Amino acid sequence: MKAGLFIATALLYAIACVLYLFVLTRGSNRAQRVPGTVFVAALGAHLAFLLLEAPATGEFPLADIAQVLSVSSFGIGIAFLLASYRFDVTILGAFVAPLSLMLFLASGLGSSYAPVPPRVQSVMLTLHIGANVVGLIAFALAFVAGVAYLVQEGLLRRRRLSGVFQRLPSLDVLDTMGLRAVLVGFPLLTFGMITGTFWLLRAGGSEFYVSQALGLVAWAIFAGVIVLRVAAGWQGRKAALGTMMGFLFTLLVLAGYALRAAGGQA
């Protein structure tokens, strides 16, 4: 049952990816709603999967990295749907769906990852993980906006103005979306880092230093992007590149945890 639901969810995500990409590149006014519908179906299957996976009461939620990845993947989809109400960016599903699919598959790979041992679980840890997951979701949207911005700007500079260029949102919308998402994600990341440090001190360990260092780099990059955007009026390509880099580092943090957990078990 669980395996079947996992495969069904992954398949629906994959189909949504293909359909979104098809609409983005070929474009057809009639088919525009189809990929969105499939994507929502994928999210539905994913939700069912999450409920099936949900830890029994009393167990610690989000305690293992696989769950974190799965919930993040689901959250990105939901956040994207919400964002497409605010901005006219439904076509960005072509970038969101692959990201959701990747994280979801990664969560499947990590089903053997060791959960955090019960002795170090605490409210502080819940806050730490929760804030970081929501932050990650915001950064993922910023990342998607950044990718779309670079694609769009490249097409504009190379004068390739038919097809994809027509269907992607305007540079202004993509830039604004990237900025807002980072502004939402950054305080969450900061909060997540502080609670994480507290938790680590209290748990008496200092072993996660690789992930911490990577997290610090990501934090510094986002801080830099925000400062340059606000103070120096940075916009466009450089801001998009910075945002994308920051997101990649946050992914590295997760990868660090995953490797660590896998290694811990071995």
Next chain:
Amino acid sequence: MRDFVVVGLSHRTAPVEVRERLAVAPERLGHELLQLASSGRFDEALLISTCNRVELYATSADPVAAAHSAREAFAGRLSNPVPDDVLYQERGVDAIRHVFRVASSLDSLVVGEPQILGQVKEAFDAAKGAGTVGTLLGRCFTQAFATAKRVRHETGIAEGTVSVSSIACELAKKIFGNLEGRRTLLLGAGEMGESAARSLRQTGTQLHVVNRSEERAQRLAEVCGGRAVPYERLSLELADADVVIASTASEKFILTPELMKGVVRTRRHRPLFIIDIAVPRDVDPRVGNMDNVFVYDVDDLQQVAEENLSVRAREAARAEQIVEEEVEAFLSWRRSLDLAPTIVALRERFGQIATEELERALPRLASASASDRAVLEAMGRSLVNKLLHQPMTQLKAGAGEPDGSLLIDAVRRLFALSEEESAAKGVSTGEPKDASVTQLAAAAATGSTGESK
């Protein structure tokens, strides 16, 4: 037998100096039509006059003579003689296809442009107002409008902008999203720059005009609804603008990387879209490499226009198919107006009713012998013949009149005789057809009704 004729000229055959001599103002269309109709050669007439075409559509029992008199009427208006091939003419199915193509914007200077349909509709209304449109032209144009609608919906013929100024607008929207409240700076007084500035102004941007001659700037600003700004303030204006349209007559680059570097710093990296319409160019190409500065010159815009045009050309091929389908549908209706199949269909309809009623009555007459049956059957037949005798005589007599098709159309409607049925019957029963009756169908078959003169 009445047939369609169109005589006219368009951007394909005549330069504007010739077209403008024939053009008729919209409010005078009805008057002109009545004058033309009074020449007596036409049963129906309709005049289309746009800046790209002047055409007279007509139906006449003698299409050759009608075409001739239309030619003469047009030639009379072109006071000094023009080459013969300025005026074209089509008859029969070619004339029908022509009006379908015109209404669908397949014959337009810019294929797919949307105005022509409205202009044809106006011409149709004017002709209806003047009372020169009857069954044939009426049905023909109604179907032309339906064809145009299908073409618009089912093909991408009207997609993608093809004029330089609207492309500039589209691009600006793709960069800035909403253009409301953005600022356009018009640099120089070139004509193309002015038209691009106007288009942008319509999307809600503010307009500032800078020119070496302040007087010129003032005049332009007034015409386009903007504000003139002294030339000395150029770099400040550049820092505030979102879109710059450069169209000066300067021999040298005006927007140099040195100037723009300072501008970009002042404007704190806000995106800047520069449209360089000037030849020789006003903007150093290196400016286009700067961050958040996008430079398009006239060739770039032209290239976009051509790409969009080629998309339209591809779609036009699909549109032609739709036109052929609709022409075929129209011909099928037209054939149904032929006398012979209508008479056959009418007889069959009545005969069928008689047979059905007879079959319903007979089982109830249990005692009826074979000879009784024969009597009843004969009675049914003669009843049908008697009932149909007068209508048939009137129909045959009326069909020869100029408005015969009206009568046939009325009969078909009264007795609900469908078009396909009769068209099929007309062929399958092999009724000997009047030669004139089949003229249109024959024309359709050979595909040529061109006049040989």
